[in-house]
Amino acid sequence: MGAPGVVTGRTRPTKVKKQAGVLKRKREDVDVEKLEQAVVDIDPKNDKYTNFTDLPLSDPTKQGLKSAHFAVMTDVQATAIPLALKGHDILGAAKTGSGKTLAFLIPVLENLYRLQHIGTDAGLGALIISPTRELAIQIFDVLCKIGRHGHMFAAGLVIGGKSLESERQALTKMNILVGTPGRLLQHLSQTVAFNVDDLKMLVLDEADRILDMGFQKDVDAIVEYLPKERQTLLFSATQSKKVSDLARLSLQEPEYVSVHAEDRTATPKSLQQNYIICPIEEKLDTLWSFIQASKKSKILCFFSSAKMVRFVYESFRHMQPGIPLLHIHGRQKQGARLDVTAKFSAAKASCLFATDVAARGLDFPAVDFVIQVDCPEDVDTYIHRVGRTARYNREGRGVLFLAPSEEEGMLKRLENKKVPIELINVRQKKKQSIKSQMVHMCFKDPELKYLAQKAFITSTKSIYLQKDKEIFNIKNYDLEGFAASMGLPGAPKIKFLKDDGGNQPKQQSRQKVEVSDSSDEEEVGAIKAKDKPVRTKYDRMFERQNQDVLADHYKKLVRDGDGDGTSAEEDDFTGGKLGAKDDDDFLAVKRRIPAEDDGTNAQLNDEDKPIVPGGRVVHIAGASQPIIIDSNRREKLLKSKKKLTKLMDKGKKLIYDEDGNSHEVYELEDEKAFRAKGLPEEQRQKFIESAREVVAQADVEDKATAKAKRKEKARKRKERERNEETGIAEVDEEGGVQIEDTGEDPLANFLADAAYSDDDDEEVEPQPKKAKKWFESDSEGDERSSKKRKKGKKSKGTVVTEPETLEDMEALAAGLLG
Numbered sequence: 148m149g150a151p152g153v154v155t156g157r158t159r160p161t162k163v164k165k166q167a168g169v170l171k172r173k174r175e176d177v178d179v180e181k182l183e184q185a186v187v188d189i190d191p192k193n194d195k196y197t198n199f200t201d202l203p204l205s206d207p208t209k210q211g212l213k214s215a216h217f218a219v220m221t222d223v224q225a226t227a228i229p230l231a232l233k234g235h236d237i238l239g240a241a242k243t244g245s246g247k248t249l250a251f252l253i254p255v256l257e258n259l260y261r262l263q264h265i266g267t268d269a270g271l272g273a274l275i276i277s278p279t280r281e282l283a284i285q286i287f288d289v290l291c292k293i294g295r296h297g298h299m300f301a302a303g304l305v306i307g308g309k310s311l312e313s314e315r316q317a318l319t320k321m322n323i324l325v326g327t328p329g330r331l332l333q334h335l336s337q338t339v340a341f342n343v344d345d346l347k348m349l350v351l352d353e354a355d356r357i358l359d360m361g362f363q364k365d366v367d368a369i370v371e372y373l374p375k376e377r378q379t380l381l382f383s384a385t386q387s388k389k390v391s392d393l394a395r396l397s398l399q400e401p402e403y404v405s406v407h408a409e410d411r412t413a414t415p416k417s418l419q420q421n422y423i424i425c426p427i428e429e430k431l432d433t434l435w436s437f438i439q440a441s442k443k444s445k446i447l448c449f450f451s452s453a454k455m456v457r458f459v460y461e462s463f464r465h466m467q468p469g470i471p472l473l474h475i476h477g478r479q480k481q482g483a484r485l486d487v488t489a490k491f492s493a494a495k496a497s498c499l500f501a502t503d504v505a506a507r508g509l510d511f512p513a514v515d516f517v518i519q520v521d522c523p524e525d526v527d528t529y530i531h532r533v534g535r536t537a538r539y540n541r542e543g544r545g546v547l548f549l550a551p552s553e554e555e556g557m558l559k560r561l562e563n564k565k566v567p568i569e570l571i572n573v574r575q576k577k578k579q580s581i582k583s584q585m586v587h588m589c590f591k592d593p594e595l596k597y598l599a600q601k602a603f604i605t606s607t608k609s610i611y612l613q614k615d616k617e618i619f620n621i622k623n624y625d626l627e628g629f630a631a632s633m634g635l636p637g638a639p640k641i642k643f644l645k646d647d648g649g650n651q652p653k654q655q656s657r658q659k660v661e662v663s664d665s666s667d668e669e670e671v672g673a674i675k676a677k678d679k680p681v682r683t684k685y686d687r688m689f690e691r692q693n694q695d696v697l698a699d700h701y702k703k704l705v706r707d708g709d710g711d712g713t714s715a716e717e718d719d720f721t722g723g724k725l726g727a728k729d730d731d732d733f734l735a736v737k738r739r740i741p742a743e744d745d746g747t748n749a750q751l752n753d754e755d756k757p758i759v760p761g762g763r764v765v766h767i768a769g770a771s772q773p774i775i776i777d778s779n780r781r782e783k784l785l786k787s788k789k790k791l792t793k794l795m796d797k798g799k800k801l802i803y804d805e806d807g808n809s810h811e812v813y814e815l816e817d818e819k820a821f822r823a824k825g826l827p828e829e830q831r832q833k834f835i836e837s838a839r840e841v842v843a844q845a846d847v848e849d850k851a852t853a854k855a856k857r858k859e860k861a862r863k864r865k866e867r868e869r870n871e872e873t874g875i876a877e878v879d880e881e882g883g884v885q886i887e888d889t890g891e892d893p894l895a896n897f898l899a900d901a902a903y904s905d906d907d908d909e910e911v912e913p914q915p916k917k918a919k920k921w922f923e924s925d926s927e928g929d930e931r932s933s934k935k936r937k938k939g940k941k942s943k944g945t946v947v948t949e950p951e952t953l954e955d956m957e958a959l960a961a962g963l964l965g
């Protein structure tokens with residue numbers, strides 16, 4: 148078995164090797180005949196198988212199982228493998244972590260082996276479909292693990308992420324393929340050489356998920372390509388015997404392998420399941436406190452939206468929780484998702500925040516706790532989420548957070564599906580409040596605040612869109628409190644339609660939205676893109692709604708025709724987990740773009756009628772020329788404000804003469820008139836002469852003005868000094884010296900004086916340097932105080948005159964001492 152996309156098998160370059168190959172082939176033929184007989188002899192109803200070695204398996208498979216230390220079969224393996232070896236179609240339902248992967252992989256290897264469906268010419272023999280890329284990779288890894296010891300199949304993984312071309316070349320040589328529905332369908336419809344006519348087996352892991360609404364179309368289309376005569380195996384922890392599904396997949400008399408019916412619980416025995424009552428506004432406090440109390444554990448926390456996952460991850464990370472945090476959701480790039488799964492698998496203590504993209508099938512080793520922070524949409528989702536712990540007889544704990552209004556409905560449903568769960572209480576002593584930290588972080592970091600707003604909206608929206616209204620009723624949640632718990636100053640405005648869900652399109656499962664969202668480029672994107680018209684950022688901008696939920700100014704921007712729609716958030720917001728169609732039904736606030744101001748300024752008038760064949764003429768405000776719309780591309784141009792501005796006339800710069808007539812900046816004179824005035828050189832000289840005279844005259848005027856100004860200033864200065872000398876100065880309340888108000892700003896005076904002081908000429912009278920009197924430095928303070936003393940500060944606001952007579956001096960002294 149080889150690496151993804153690489154054909155494995157042996158090459159035979161030399162004669163000796165060729166002979167060895169022939170011998171080997173013969174030995175295999177003998178082996179195959181024996182095996183065939185042994186399989187015919189199997190009696191699944193009566194025989195009891197315990198170990199893998201009890202089954203008629205090929206040597207390479209036995210070796211592979213042995214080297215991976217798989218010896219004793221699990222219940223589902225012991226029941227399903229014998230039936231599948233005999234070629235039966237199977238509907239397999241067994242608990243999470245019970246070993247379903249081997250229950251279908253072993254029959255795949257064995258049945259193809261016995262048919263000798265091997266080598267590049269044999270074509271595709273088995274197709275294994277998984278709902279997520281991570282799960283497909285995991286299945287492929289197990290296939291390689293047990294198939295690498297002597298099997299010569301070519302096996303490949305088709306999940307996207309690589310170029311179609313490179314996958315295409317390898318694809319045509321594969322015997323076994325593991326893939327996600329979207330990418331597989333893409334190859335089936337586009338890769339001509341991909342031949343599935345001889346397909347022997349089709350396997351659907353997490354079959355209920357693959358057959359539900361999210362993948363329905365893709366899977367039906369894939370099945371159309373496959374031969375009807377084939378063996379089909381369907382496995383899931385939450386499998387049902389839906390007749391419609393059986394018909395869709397042309398199952399023939401399927402064997403129903405249901406292992407958990409016997410012990411009367413739908414979940415593993417080694418799993419301890421509890422729930423706590425936790426109002427929505429206390430979820431973050433409770434989760435934080437829980438993490439603080441379990442820093443040495445491996446914890447997996449589920450949320451209903453990718454934005455919430457991001458918000459909790461980012462905010463908790465800032466608060467340094469003392470345990471490595473990770474996050475995974477469908478909007479991450481494939482590389483990042485794989486990195487996270489690898490890190491969480493390898494970690495001893497870690498906390499992973501996840502959406503339901505990690506709910507199914509993933510086999511993280513030794514997870515201690517699964518915390519369902521947001522209530523799952525249904526019991527099946529609960530079972531898959533909680534099944535990430537307590538796998539293959541190991542112990543594990545699941546804790547479900549239920550809002551008071553969710554309790555009754557959810558418990559009823561869990562009980563109906565045989566899920567044993569008990570109420571526990573949170574120790575109030577251990578509970579910490581992180582509200583103030585959240586507020587502080589959101590205040591300090593606008594990006595986090597914005598993320599909080601988006602997380603609030605998607606979480607609320609996800610509750611609102613739940614189909615099970617008995618459990619989820621948006622009116623029962625304290626949304627203001629919820630927003631406050633996230634550090635937001637108030638709940639972002641979201642208007643729900645009066646029609647409270649009655650007209651909702653039948654709710655798509657949240658998982659589905661998440662998963663299909665996760666695979667923007669690869670899984671579904673390429674196929675679905677075909678059905679949808681191409682939408683540009685500008686299109687999305689005009690279609691966007693409810694923008695005022697996040698920013699009032701944005702609406703204003705759009706009304707002003709100023710938004711360019713290129714904000715980084717745009718994709719995030721419109722491409723969120725819940726699709727644009729949901730937005731229409733969910734949010735009442737529509738962006739209003741008046742027809743006359745719709746951002747295009749294109750006014751279609753009477754002349755819109757086609758006057759040229761195949762086109763119509765449109766006049767654009769501000770453009771001198773009409774444009775002809777004769778193609779879709781041109782039609783789109785009308786919607787693009789940016790492109791339209793290019794068509795508009797550029798403005799002209801004008802100057803106005805004394806009579807108020809406008810002229811262009813450069814106006815060309817009539818040539819005849821110009822020549823009549825004389826030779827160009829003479830005209831130039833004349834012009835220079837006249838300009839020189841004008842400049843000289845202006846110079847004389849300027850000098851006179853400057854001189855007059857200086858004289859005036861000198862006069863004012865003298866006057867001030869005279870005033871001072873005659874004592875028209877006051878001592879202000881603070882004890883500072885204040886000039887009598889002359890109606891001029893002393894600072895302005897000072898600056899003006901300084902400006903002129905540089906170019907003082909002989910006409911300017913010498914300036915006594917007293918200006919600093921009003922703006923002194925610290926050292927000058929002493930001088931001032933001595934002067935004050937000289938003038939005699941008697942009391943605040945009292946005008947004091949210089950003592951002239953002896954009596955005056957005695958009176959001043961008495962005042963100073965008194």
Ligand SMILES: Nc1ncnc2c1ncn2[C@@H]1O[C@H](COP(=O)(O)OP(=O)(O)OP(=O)(O)O)[C@@H](O)[C@H]1O
Nearest residue numbers: 217219220221243244245246247248384508510539
């Ligand atoms: N016979 C076996 N002996 C020992 N370990 C086994 C055996 N079969 C499976 N396991 C181990 O049990 C774990 C769970 O197996 P697997 O992932 O196939 O479970 P599953 O039933 O597909 O779970 P889920 O429903 O969550 O997808 C794996 O780690 C696998 O290696």
